[in-house]
Amino acid sequence: MLPTLLLIAVPVLAVVYLIGIYNSLASLRVKVKEAWSGIDVQLKRRVDLIPNLVETVKAYAKHEKEVFEAVTRARSALMSAGSHKDALQADDQLTGALKSLFAVAEAYPELKAQEGFVNLQNELSDTESKIAYSRQFYNSVVRDMNSKIVTFPGNIFASTFGFKQEEFFEAGDAEREPVKVSF
């Protein structure tokens, strides 16, 4: 009686165990996707804000062509980016281009006083910090996923089930330095 019981119980428990590992990896993969779409939403918002900004600044500073071109180039690179990595690289470029655009705007007091411009500037800087925070969240979820994949027992089954480590996207700027936290 006991041997037959064991013969049934052991495989059943093994299957349940494997299902558990698979499910936890799968739910982490969904979390990673979700976290990426969090970044994506903010990137789109930023892309949408830029034409308006360029038009507003152009009205006051027509001859600053190079700056506008750099911004437009970075924007279209971001829109046509094929991979997550390309998108974030383009976004970093855009951040740089926008910085010089706002530096140019400094020279035009009338522009700086215009309400529409001030609002756009605020909204863009808010979007920029939202992008930084959503990247941070993405990285924390990726860290959870990757550590599950490389530690036991995930390391044995992850590749069999087709789970791969995801890539980190650290913030491009050195503004937000990582901190060591111990509990």
Added chain:
Amino acid sequence: MNTSIYSRIDENKRQTIYIMVAFTAVISAVGYFAGQYFGEGSGLTFLGFALIFSGISGFISYYESDKIVLAISGAKELKESNNLYVHQLVENLCIGSGLPKPKIYVVDDTAMNAFATGRDPQHAVICFTTGIIDRLDKLELEGVVAHELSHIGNYDIRLMSIVSVLVGTIVLLSDWFTRGMFYGGGRKKDRGEGSGALMLIGLVLLLLSPIIASLIKLALSRQREFLADSSAALLTRYPKGLADALRKISSDKEVLEAANGATAHLYITNPLKGNQVSFMAKLFSTHPPVAERIRLLEEM
């Protein structure tokens, strides 16, 4: 040691269950002994009564504690159109921590403080005093918001509101019993001699239970504060912001009128501003000393 946020949440949820089991056991014991004391054999009746009573109060606290706390504190909801700055700040940090954006309330008071409440992240509320919004700069306020969001994300808000109610129940039951013993002492004659030793243990337990329960609650509250500080530093990547905020808040001598002993443990720093020097004062404090929190933040 780097602990993932998810494992801390699991740990907190587990701890909530342990604590509820432990408190239920204490409440049952208190109820049983109280019943036995007043009349041989009525222990089980009294126990049933105690359990129903704590069950109801636990249930109400689970769903209503946030509304009760907000009402006690006189907080009003802050509309996005009234203060875009605070709303954006909270929203951005929520994005960073992957939490839904909580409701934002304000207490119209120039003292600087803040707290979070609610039963889970989907029903969470962050409450600020107008003083903390006006007098902290952006980086400092970010530190405070991140601290409160950590309380929400770690499920501290649920743990602490349930614990508060359970402690309150034990204190109340024990209080009823001691009053009953004082006024109805005559019934002692009814008791048999056999259970004397057991009754003595019960009596000691009854008298000590409110103190023990309160101490557990306070120790738990202090532990949560350290945890929330470090999670906040992880979220903002700028521990100095929260450290500066704590320094500013603690050097402010103004007392928050809306806070009292029942809600003190909720706030980011102790709103009652007692001088925490002696060992006993530390033992009964809702918050770890601010100087120690600042030191730990600055070491990160």
